Amino acid sequence: MLPFEVTATDPGSRARRGSMTTAHGRIETPVFMDVGTRASVTNCAPVDLAEVGTQVVLGNTYHLMLRPGPEAFRRLGGIHKFMGWSGPVLTDSGGYQIFSLPGARTITEKGARFKGYTDQQMHMLSPERSIEVQTAIGSDIMMVLDECIDSMSDEARTRAAMDRTHRWALRSLAARTNSEQALFAIVQGGIVPSLRKESAAFLTEHPFDGFAIGGLAVGDTRSEREDVTALSAELLPPDRPRYLMGVGTPPDLLQAMLAGVDMFDCIIPTQLAWQGTAFTSTGRVRLTRVPNALSEEPLDPLCPCSTCRTFSRAYLHHLFKCKEPLGPRLVSMHNLHYHHQLMSDSRDAIAAGTFAAFAKDKLEAIDRHEHSATRFGAS
Amino acid sequence: MLPFEVTATDPGSRARRGSMTTAHGRIETPVFMDVGTRASVTNCAPVDLAEVGTQVVLGNTYHLMLRPGPEAFRRLGGIHKFMGWSGPVLTDSGGYQIFSLPGARTITEKGARFKGYTDQQMHMLSPERSIEVQTAIGSDIMMVLDECIDSMSDEARTRAAMDRTHRWALRSLAARTNSEQALFAIVQGGIVPSLRKESAAFLTEHPFDGFAIGGLAVGDTRSEREDVTALSAELLPPDRPRYLMGVGTPPDLLQAMLAGVDMFDCIIPTQLAWQGTAFTSTGRVRLTRVPNALSEEPLDPLCPCSTCRTFSRAYLHHLFKCKEPLGPRLVSMHNLHYHHQLMSDSRDAIAAGTFAAFAKDKLEAIDRHEHSATRFGAS
Numbered sequence: 001m002l003p004f005e006v007t008a009t010d011p012g013s014r015a016r017r018g019s020m021t022t023a024h025g026r027i028e029t030p031v032f033m034d035v036g037t038r039a040s041v042t043n044c045a046p047v048d049l050a051e052v053g054t055q056v057v058l059g060n061t062y063h064l065m066l067r068p069g070p071e072a073f074r075r076l077g078g079i080h081k082f083m084g085w086s087g088p089v090l091t092d093s094g095g096y097q098i099f100s101l102p103g104a105r106t107i108t109e110k111g112a113r114f115k116g117y118t119d120q121q122m123h124m125l126s127p128e129r130s131i132e133v134q135t136a137i138g139s140d141i142m143m144v145l146d147e148c149i150d151s152m153s154d155e156a157r158t159r160a161a162m163d164r165t166h167r168w169a170l171r172s173l174a175a176r177t178n179s180e181q182a183l184f185a186i187v188q189g190g191i192v193p194s195l196r197k198e199s200a201a202f203l204t205e206h207p208f209d210g211f212a213i214g215g216l217a218v219g220d221t222r223s224e225r226e227d228v229t230a231l232s233a234e235l236l237p238p239d240r241p242r243y244l245m246g247v248g249t250p251p252d253l254l255q256a257m258l259a260g261v262d263m264f265d266c267i268i269p270t271q272l273a274w275q276g277t278a279f280t281s282t283g284r285v286r287l288t289r290v291p292n293a294l295s296e297e298p299l300d301p302l303c304p305c306s307t308c309r310t311f312s313r314a315y316l317h318h319l320f321k322c323k324e325p326l327g328p329r330l331v332s333m334h335n336l337h338y339h340h341q342l343m344s345d346s347r348d349a350i351a352a353g354t355f356a357a358f359a360k361d362k363l364e365a366i367d368r369h370e371h372s373a374t375r376f377g378a379s
Numbered sequence: 380m381l382p383f384e385v386t387a388t389d390p391g392s393r394a395r396r397g398s399m400t401t402a403h404g405r406i407e408t409p410v411f412m413d414v415g416t417r418a419s420v421t422n423c424a425p426v427d428l429a430e431v432g433t434q435v436v437l438g439n440t441y442h443l444m445l446r447p448g449p450e451a452f453r454r455l456g457g458i459h460k461f462m463g464w465s466g467p468v469l470t471d472s473g474g475y476q477i478f479s480l481p482g483a484r485t486i487t488e489k490g491a492r493f494k495g496y497t498d499q500q501m502h503m504l505s506p507e508r509s510i511e512v513q514t515a516i517g518s519d520i521m522m523v524l525d526e527c528i529d530s531m532s533d534e535a536r537t538r539a540a541m542d543r544t545h546r547w548a549l550r551s552l553a554a555r556t557n558s559e560q561a562l563f564a565i566v567q568g569g570i571v572p573s574l575r576k577e578s579a580a581f582l583t584e585h586p587f588d589g590f591a592i593g594g595l596a597v598g599d600t601r602s603e604r605e606d607v608t609a610l611s612a613e614l615l616p617p618d619r620p621r622y623l624m625g626v627g628t629p630p631d632l633l634q635a636m637l638a639g640v641d642m643f644d645c646i647i648p649t650q651l652a653w654q655g656t657a658f659t660s661t662g663r664v665r666l667t668r669v670p671n672a673l674s675e676e677p678l679d680p681l682c683p684c685s686t687c688r689t690f691s692r693a694y695l696h697h698l699f700k701c702k703e704p705l706g707p708r709l710v711s712m713h714n715l716h717y718h719h720q721l722m723s724d725s726r727d728a729i730a731a732g733t734f735a736a737f738a739k740d741k742l743e744a745i746d747r748h749e750h751s752a753t754r755f756g757a758s
Contacts, residue, residue: 039694040703046689068672068697075673076693084689118700293447294454310425310463314455315418318447321497324419325704 002141002182002209004241010349012356014233014260017347020241022088022140023180024080029241029262030346032253032339033058033090035270038067039083042270043329044336046085051306052333053340057085058265061133061143062094062125066118070136078138090265091139093130093172095186095214096246099148107147109164127171135178144172146186146214158190165214166202173206182209184243187232190215191224200235210241213261225252230259250279250342251366254359257346269335273328276320279338283369285313287331292317305337381520381561381588383620389728391735393612393639396726399620401467401519402559403459408620408641409725411632411718412437412469414649417446418462421649422708423715425464430685431712432719436464437644440512440522441473441504445497449515457517469644470518472509472551474565474593475625478527486526488543506547510554510562518560523551525565525593537569544593545581552585561588563622566611569594570603579614589620592640604631609638629658629721630745633738636725648714652707655699658717662748664692666710671696684716 008017018029033056034041034049041049041057049057059079064070068082076082079089098105098112105114111126127145134142146165149157169185176183185208189195203211213232216225229244233256236242243263244256253264269279276287280300285292287299295313307316307330319327342362349358387396397408412435413420413428420428420436428436438458443449447461455461458468477484477491484493490505506524513521525544528536548564555562564587568574582590592611595604608623612635615621622642623635632643648658655666659679664671666678674692686695686709698706721741728737 038697038701038703040698040701040705043704045705045709047685067700068693072673072693072697076675076691082691082694082697084694294451296455306426312455312461314447314451315461315463318417318451318461319419321446322417322419324417325422325708326419326424329704329708330424 001207002241004210004239006238008351008353010355011353013258013359015257015346015350015355015359016238016260016262017350018241018262022182024086024088024140027055027088028347030253030257030343030350031055031263032343033263033265034336035265035267036083036085038063039079041332041336043273043325043332044270046083048333049085049087049336052337053344054087054336055340056088056090056263057083059089059091059137059139060094060097061091061130061137062097064091064137065094065123065125065129065133066116070133073136073138078136080138088141089137089139090141091134091137091143092245093134093143093145094125095130095143095146096148098125109167111145127168128175131172131175131177131183135176135181139181141182141184141210142172142176143212144169144183144185144208146188148188148215149190151190151215153190155190155192155195158188158192158195162188162190162195162199166199169203169208170206173208184208184210184212184241186212186214186245187236188215191228193228193231196228196232197235200232204235204237208240210243210263211236212243212245212263214245216244216247222252226255226259229256229261233260250339251363253339253342254346254363257350258356258359269339270328270332273331273335276316276327276331278331279335283366283372287313287316287327288320289317299331299334300338303334303337303341305334307331307334307337380586381620383589383618385617387730387732389734390732392637392738393609394636394725394729394734394738395617395639395641396729397620397641401561403465403467403519406434406467407726409632409636409722409729410434410642411722412642412644413715414644414646415462415464416646417442418458420711420715422652422704422711423649425462427712428464428466428715431716432723433466433715434719435467435469436462438468438470438516438518439473439476440470440509440516441476443470443516444473444502444504444508444512445495449512452515452517457515459517467519468517469520470513470516470522471624472513472522472524472565473504474509474522474525475527477504488546490524506550507554510551510556514555514557514560520561520563520589521551521555522591523548523562523564523587525567527567527594528569530569530594532569534569534571534574537567537571537574541567541569541574541578545578548582548587549585552587563587563589563591563620565591565593565624566615567594570607572607572610575607575611576614579611583614583616583619587619589622589642590615591622591624591642593624595623595626601631605634605638608635608640612639629718630742632718632721633725633742636729637735637738648718649707649711652710652714655695655706655710657710658714662745662751666692666695666706667699668696678710678713679717682713682716682720684713686710686713686716
């Protein structure tokens with residue numbers, strides 16, 4: 001079992017601080033994990049990740065099974081050596097990517113058949129195959145293959161996918177061969193509270209190292225997401241890590257931490273960086289806007305990251321106007337630093353027993369900035 | 380006058396080692412300068428440049444006058460502060476870019492009128508305007524505006540452009556206002572030896588800080604380039620730096636150093652990096668080729684750069700196959716390191732008096748690698 005210890009709980013909320021020990025080092029929770037789908041956090045070298053405070057990199061089994069493929073990982077010695085990252089790695093199972101594939105995929109009880117985008121060949125991603133590939137990748141935390149569905153599906157469809165996800169979870173557990181690699185199950189059940197309860201009750205009967213809350217990244221409203229997150233987190237055992245997949249924005253992270261979630265991942269820091277949008281202590285900044293063109297100020301005067309220490313908004317604006325690749329890189333680093341700083345400050349607040357007030361202040365400030373941005377057109 | 384000292388000469392060739400002192404530090408010559416057209420060496424942050432051994436960054440007046448514009452440099456304090464690079468900067472005058480503009484530009488005795496690609500407005504780039512913009516940019520070494528022509532032009536056209544380049548050089552000299560910024564003239568005259576002689580004789584009569592050999596980057600054969608370079612270098616005064624513009628590949632650099640050239644710039648290290656092509660001690664490597672897919676070897680086992688110390692060819696291959704921006708970045712750094720190492724080794728060989736033999740060995744090795752690559756299809 002993955003060693004996981006809760007070291008502090010917040011008296012004013014369900015938030016908790018903890019730490020887990022993987023084969024590649026400790027992870028302090030709550031933690032935001034950087035998305036490195038294809039064994040690269042877009043625009044960031046491993047040395048950059050160390051600098052911005054990254055603890056865990058998240059790879060994707062669907063993409064990595066196609067390229068470079070499990071055989072490459074077996075021959076080259078796993079993802080850590082491959083990408084030059086010596087810290088913990090979590091691999092998603094590929095369930096969500098299969099669900100998102102347009103057209104050519106067939107999902108049966110056995111698994112998902114799909115045409116690979118790299119080789120135009122048919123591939124089978126079954127629960128056993130996903131574990132086999134994740135074993136070759138050598139991640140520290142593996143995820144079970146789940147059946148993802150449209151969150152607008154009716155209850156019968158939602159139940160069927162949940163039941164299959166449960167059967168696949170047990171097949172994944174049986175397929176695991178390397179006890180150094182932790183395995184997390186994924187709670188499904190859409191936005192139906194009784195199904196979420198049933199899913200959590202079923203999965204927590206089995207020796208998974210942790211539990212994820214799945215199926216919430218798309219389609220639902222924010223209040224539905226928050227309700228399901230709070231309910232699911234409450235149903236999960238206190239002695240195992242809880243992971244909310246694909247979330248999210250700073251307010252989403254704060255709300256989920258209040259509900260007792262320990263782990264998160266989201267592409268938003270690097271994805272918004274591509275467009276020149278940065279998270280700052282005074283709200284989101286769109287660097288391409290004209291007022292930045294002559295601004296000597298850093299992106300965020302309160303931020304100690306290397307981008308803010310070294311460059312002005314005017315220079316970042318210039319890089320985006322010129323489409324220089326240095327622009328997305330510098331803003332990716334800043335945005336990741338912002339997320340890791342938020343988590344680090346949250347861990348400190350939980351340890352100090354002041355997280356409820358901390359989160360309330362942060363949420364109000366974010367709300368205020370979004371409001372004023374809408375009204376006045378912030379730069 | 381820009382302080383420039385020749386500290387060693389090679390007994391077996393015209394090669395020389397020297398150093399010049401700019402407002403932003405010393406430059407050891409022979410030097411390869413990194414092209415940072417728009418105030419960014421593509422894919423490299425200033426901290427990367429320091430790591431790979433960059434001494435000088437080269438900006439371009441034509442591009443920088445359009446974006447961010449001279450007013451931005453005046454208000455933000457010059458290019459060094461703007462891009463976070465505290466070392467020397469040289470700015471090209473924009474003459475070559477004006478020449479390369481398709482269609483809408485008119486060149487008269489006054490200067491070049493053209494439509495800006497950023498604002499669709501008409502701009503005038505005259506010798507005086509180029510110096511004014513370079514003064515705002517705040518480069519350590521400015522270049523005069525020259526009239527570039529197709530190297531296939533007849534002798535009358537070549538002479539007319541050379542004469543105009545001379546008149547423009549004197550207007551540039553008269554327009555200089557900041558004595559901290561050095562100013563180099565550009566020898567023209569195409570591939571006509573008598574014109575090159577005339578151009579060098581005319582320009583060296585005037586107090587320029589250094590002399591560039593222009594008009595050789597395109598269209599000519601390698602032997603024409605080498606002949607003109609050798610002739611021009613010989614005609615230039617020994618106590619001023621000699622700069623061969625837009626050159627070049629490693630063999631071009633070696634040949635020109637043998638002829639006594641001190642300064643070079645070329646986009647080839649970062650441009651080839653975009654395509655996944657690397658310079659190595661065993662010839663050029665195209666990373667996208669299949670044999671690299673499972674190679675645990677570094678790009679170049681003899682190279683001490685961070686890319687070669689940290690990553691395998693298999694990972695670099697993977698990054699290019701996935702179009703991850705980290706790929707071009709890592710190979711750019713390696714290619715720049717390769718060029719700076721070649722120059723550093725050359726400086727050492729000149730100081731040791733062994734450069735002629737060193738260059739011969741290098742040229743033979745490069746020839747051998749290119750030959751075997753053609754015959755056997757190197758990876």
